[in-house]
Amino acid sequence: AKHLPPSPPKLPLIGNLHQLGSLPHRSLHDMSKKYGPIMLLHFGNMPTLVISTADMAAEVMKAQDHIFSSRPVLKVPRRLFYGGKDIAFAPYGEYWRQCRKLAVLHLLSSKKVQSFRHVREEELSKVIDLVSSKHTLGPIDMTDVFSFLAKQTISRIIIGQSSGNEDWYKKIEAVIKECSLIMGDYFAWLPWLSHVTGLERKLNKTCEWADRVLETIMEKRTKEMSDGDGEGEECFVDIMLNIMEDASTDIYLGRDNIKAIIMDTFGAGTESTFLTMNWVMSELIRNPQVMKKLQEQIRSIAGSRSRIQEDDLAEMAYLKAVIKEALRLHPPGPLLVPREVIQDTTIRGYHIPCGALVLVNAWAIGRDPKVWDNPNDFRPDRFLGSTSHVDYKGDDFKLIPFGGGRRACPGIGFAMPIVELAIANLLLKFDWLPDVGKAKDMNMDEVFGLTLSKKTTLYALATPHEP
Numbered sequence: 203a204k205h206l207p208p209s210p211p212k213l214p215l216i217g218n219l220h221q222l223g224s225l226p227h228r229s230l231h232d233m234s235k236k237y238g239p240i241m242l243l244h245f246g247n248m249p250t251l252v253i254s255t256a257d258m259a260a261e262v263m264k265a266q267d268h269i270f271s272s273r274p275v276l277k278v279p280r281r282l283f284y285g286g287k288d289i290a291f292a293p294y295g296e297y298w299r300q301c302r303k304l305a306v307l308h309l310l311s312s313k314k315v316q317s318f319r320h321v322r323e324e325e326l327s328k329v330i331d332l333v334s335s336k337h338t339l340g341p342i343d344m345t346d347v348f349s350f351l352a353k354q355t356i357s358r359i360i361i362g363q364s365s366g367n368e369d370w371y372k373k374i375e376a377v378i379k380e381c382s383l384i385m386g387d388y389f390a391w392l393p394w395l396s397h398v399t400g401l402e403r404k405l406n407k408t409c410e411w412a413d414r415v416l417e418t419i420m421e422k423r424t425k426e427m428s429d430g431d432g433e434g435e436e437c438f439v440d441i442m443l444n445i446m447e448d449a450s451t452d453i454y455l456g457r458d459n460i461k462a463i464i465m466d467t468f469g470a471g472t473e474s475t476f477l478t479m480n481w482v483m484s485e486l487i488r489n490p491q492v493m494k495k496l497q498e499q500i501r502s503i504a505g506s507r508s509r510i511q512e513d514d515l516a517e518m519a520y521l522k523a524v525i526k527e528a529l530r531l532h533p534p535g536p537l538l539v540p541r542e543v544i545q546d547t548t549i550r551g552y553h554i555p556c557g558a559l560v561l562v563n564a565w566a567i568g569r570d571p572k573v574w575d576n577p578n579d580f581r582p583d584r585f586l587g588s589t590s591h592v593d594y595k596g597d598d599f600k601l602i603p604f605g606g607g608r609r610a611c612p613g614i615g616f617a618m619p620i621v622e623l624a625i626a627n628l629l630l631k632f633d634w635l636p637d638v639g640k641a642k643d644m645n646m647d648e649v650f651g652l653t654l655s656k657k658t659t660l661y662a663l664a665t666p667h668e669p
């Protein structure tokens with residue numbers, strides 16, 4: 203008989219789903235303490251491999267990456283993304299390879315990221331002005347501030363800025379919200395449950411609505427480009443429309459691909475970037491001594507200047523350590539994005555069946571006491587000195603908030619300048635305190651959806667800093 207990985211006992215029909223609870227990354231972490239770093243669960247009748255240590259993650263995302271690099275065909279994303287025409291949920295193969303290459307070369311390259319620098323700076327200025335104008339009125343809703351900043355910046359880069367576009371941002375935002383509500387529900391992955399909950403109808407409605415919004419945006423950008431009356435700022439949609447129409451390129455890109463990629467970058471980019479800023483700031487306010495040390499570094503680099511510029515970021519070792527530490531404790535995608543096994547294989551003697559779903563518990567790995575000292579403490583200093591090379595780029599499997607291997611997040615270089623610039627300038631310009639009570643008592647409870655958010659809104663008191 204084949205030697206399968208250890209499995210907790212399961213129920214008929216639902217398998218292990220009832221054991222996931224409302225915080226699956228935590229329940230799975232607890233289960234792994236009993237059943238080991240590689241477990242085989244069943245979501246309904248879907249065999250699901252759960253990976254809970256850095257060693258095992260290296261096995262699936264490095265040693266055998268090619269076997270673990272597909273995505274499961276999940277009902278909801280399949281429909282929302284035009285049958286897998288996006289990047290994140292496309293099955294492993296030629297289409298995915300082309301599409302990812304297109305995004306990496308034409309949308310997310312460091313040259314492109316650099317070309318949107320003014321967008322990041324302008325949108326951040328609006329936020330700084332907002333905090334300046336509101337700080338005398340009492341605590342500021344920082345969750346709202348970060349959410350606004352991520353959405354404004356990223357949507358302006360993806361669908362562009364032209365008069366009346368705020369409406370489109372809002373519409374896409376509403377679509378994404380609806381989609382993540384549908385998708386965040388693990389039960390929705392089960393085909394037989396969808397009819398019971400009326401998911402099918404909801405899904406149809408949302409897809410039609412999303413398609414109308416996306417078509418209108420594309421038509422508008424096409425018209426502006428041909429009339430030459432766009433406001434001069436190139437966006438992802440323009441870049442893709444140009445590639446679509448350019449007969450000389452060997453990349454095939456249809457309208458559905460473009461729409462799926464818009465949804466994908468929006469969905470993958472905004473929420474995760476916003477949550478990262480929100481967790482970083484929450485940890486800073488909860489750890490005043492870290493905040494103080496970081497402010498000293500930022501203020502000394504700024505000198506008499508009133509702004510930290512992107513060129514300054516390279517020098518900011520402590521800022522980078524703080525962000526790594528926040529991502530270690532609060533990876534916005536605690537179970538990453540599910541993968542699928544494309545052929546039978548073995549790991550450490552265990553048989554892994556073709557077609558199994560794979561969840562890598564990045565959250566558990568970030569808190570593994572075997573690889574991290576005092577794993578539950580927020581101690582950015584652990585990333586200074588001899589360990590400063592440990593990074594989230596996918597080479598150190600104990601820190602994988604962006605995944606690793608060929609399916610790793612291609613948006614790291616796009617997201618991080620937004621996060622770093624925002625935190626650096628908010629700490630340069632203002633001093634921060636919790637709105638009520640003691641810093642150490644701050645509520646850090648989580649809510650699990652598609653992403654991991656903070657349960658309570660982050661309110662904070664800001665005082666302008668006079669240099």
Ligand code: HEM
Nearest residue numbers: 290467470471474475538539604605606609610611613617
């Ligand atoms: C702090 C912000 C972000 C975090 C924490 C994050 C995290 C992740 C994770 C965990 C994955 C799955 C990796 C795997 O399967 O190994 C992923 C995939 C992906 N991310 Fe990100 N992401 C972020 C920002 C962005 C941004 C800004 C974009 C684009 C604008 C983006 C685009 C994508 C895409 C397209 C994929 C799918 C890659 C593939 O399947 O080949 N992400 N991201």
